[in-house]
Amino acid sequence: MTTQSIIAPLRTVAAAALALALSGCATFSKDGGLDAVSAMTAERTGQDLRLPQAADAGPASVELARLLQSPLSADDAVRVALLNNRGLRASLAALGVAEADLVQAGRMRNPSIGFSRKSGGGESEIERSVMFDLVGLLTIPLRRDIEARRFEGAKLVAAQEAVRLAADTRKAWFNAVAAAQSASYADQVREAAQASADLAARMAKVGNLSRLDQAREQAFSAEASTQLARARHQATAARERLTRLMGLWGGHTAFQLPARLPELPGAARESANIEALAMRQRLDVQLARLNTQATARALGLSRATGFVNVLDAGYVNASKSGAPRENGYEIELALPLFDWGGARVTKAEAIYMQSVHRTADAAISARSQVREAYSAYRTSYDVARHYRDEIVPLRKKISEETLLRYNGMLMSVFELLADARAQINGVNASIEAQRDYWIADTDLQAAINGSGGATVGMTGAGATAASAAAEH
Secondary structure (H helix, E strand, O other): OOHHHHHHHHHHHHHHHHHHHHHOOOOOOOOOOHHHHHHHHHHHHOOOOOOOOOOOHHHHHHHHHHHOOOOOOHHHHHHHHHHHOHHHHHHHHHHHHHHHHHHHHOOOOOOEEEEEEEEEOOEEEEEEEEEEEHHHHHOHHHHHHHHHHHHHHHHHHHHHHHHHHHHHHHHHHHHHHHHHHHHHHHHHHHHHHHHHHHHHHHHHHOOOOOHHHHHHHHHHHHHHHHHHHHHHHHHHHHHHHHHHHHOOOHHHHHOOOOOOOOOOOOOOOOOOOHHHHHHHHOHHHHHHHHHHHHHHHHHHHHHHOOOOOOEEEEEEEEEEOOOOOEEEEEEEEOOOOOOOOHHHHHHHHHHHHHHHHHHHHHHHHHHHHHHHHHHHHHHHHHHHHHHHHHHHHHHHHHHHHHHHHHHOOOOOHHHHHHHHHHHHHHHHHHHHHHHHHHHHHHHHHHHHHOOOOOOOOOOHHHHHHHHHHHHO
16 A cells, blocks of 8 residues: 555545534634623513623713612612622623633544654654544534533523522612611601600609509600611611612712602503413523433433544654655544443433423422412502502591590590501501512512512511501
8 A cells, every 4th residue: 555545535534624623613702692691681671781891881880870860760770780780790701601612612622743753773763643533523513512502501591690680689679668668657656656755754743644654655665766776777788788789889889769669550460371471481491491402412422422432543654764754544442341331321311311300390390489479469469559548548547536536635645646656557567568569579570580589478567567456
């Protein structure tokens, strides 16, 4: 066999390998997957997603300053969080990692170069070789497909983080506004209690009130001061949580919030097709499906390389002292004497079935979560509307009648003050019920869109109402 007859086929193989490698070579995208994540986030939150770089941080700073000039609405708070939260930026950095893996999967492994020199008896022998990974070359399309699915999964994870941040920020905003409102009413309760305690002290001093009644009024005043301190701390804590989610520090922490929560909508949304909507919208369900598909493709790769997983081919030449150079080719094949690849294939099949069951579990959990979230939403709406339309008007009517009786000298001043305290507590319970509705509404949207959503507790307003009833 002549040298040309050996080199010619090798050149053909090398040319074909080079063409396949170049055709499958992936490149980095201009947006790094952020546009797709932004589109999914905007579809579910109404807010797009941008990742300011050092070169274009100016527009983001201008928008942030504009948003913080006036009292923040819930949508404004979400916008600030998506624009400024550093934890979200860290999560978005995973897109670059996944895209780098995709690009790497489309590139052939670097060739290896071998060189050896032997001498003895006045003669020397030199061998040179260049080896290429043929198995890696032939599986580039399959590996690229697997990494492409993982890149799509990274986009879904990033969108899920953005949607979750938007929901958490919205709930934190409702909690902060409600806590500030409750602290304001707690201050009014303390003032009424202090006025009652001062009056009781003056009346007891002239003998018109017993020591027992005076002690009761003083005890209530002390408890009201304690409740005010707690309410102020809760308002501070709720505001700080909102501050953290928006990623604010320094002078930006002096942002303003509205004095009141938004009014309830005219009617509650219906529950029709919320499960089907969740199956289409939920990002975690989409991610589970994509992971199952990627696992299935990975199983195909395991089967394809289970028997032959090392196959290298390359060009070799050798030269000896006083003899012409010898040219040829070399093939290196790992013999499956101890490992036939069965364990890898079995493991891949087990991982695939694990992924299938997780996808089914995610779908079942999603349907249950959205039903539970709607129940909390509808209950919170009915309770808040009941406070707005029934309890608060009745408290106001009772207060008006009590004032008339006091003016007619049919009631004591302490009964008037006790009724004022009960009315304030009723209003405070209404605030809590209104807050619970808006949080339940956010949780329902989160359950439909795929960032989960734990149902809101229904104890806040009830506890306050029970306390008010006991005091009256």
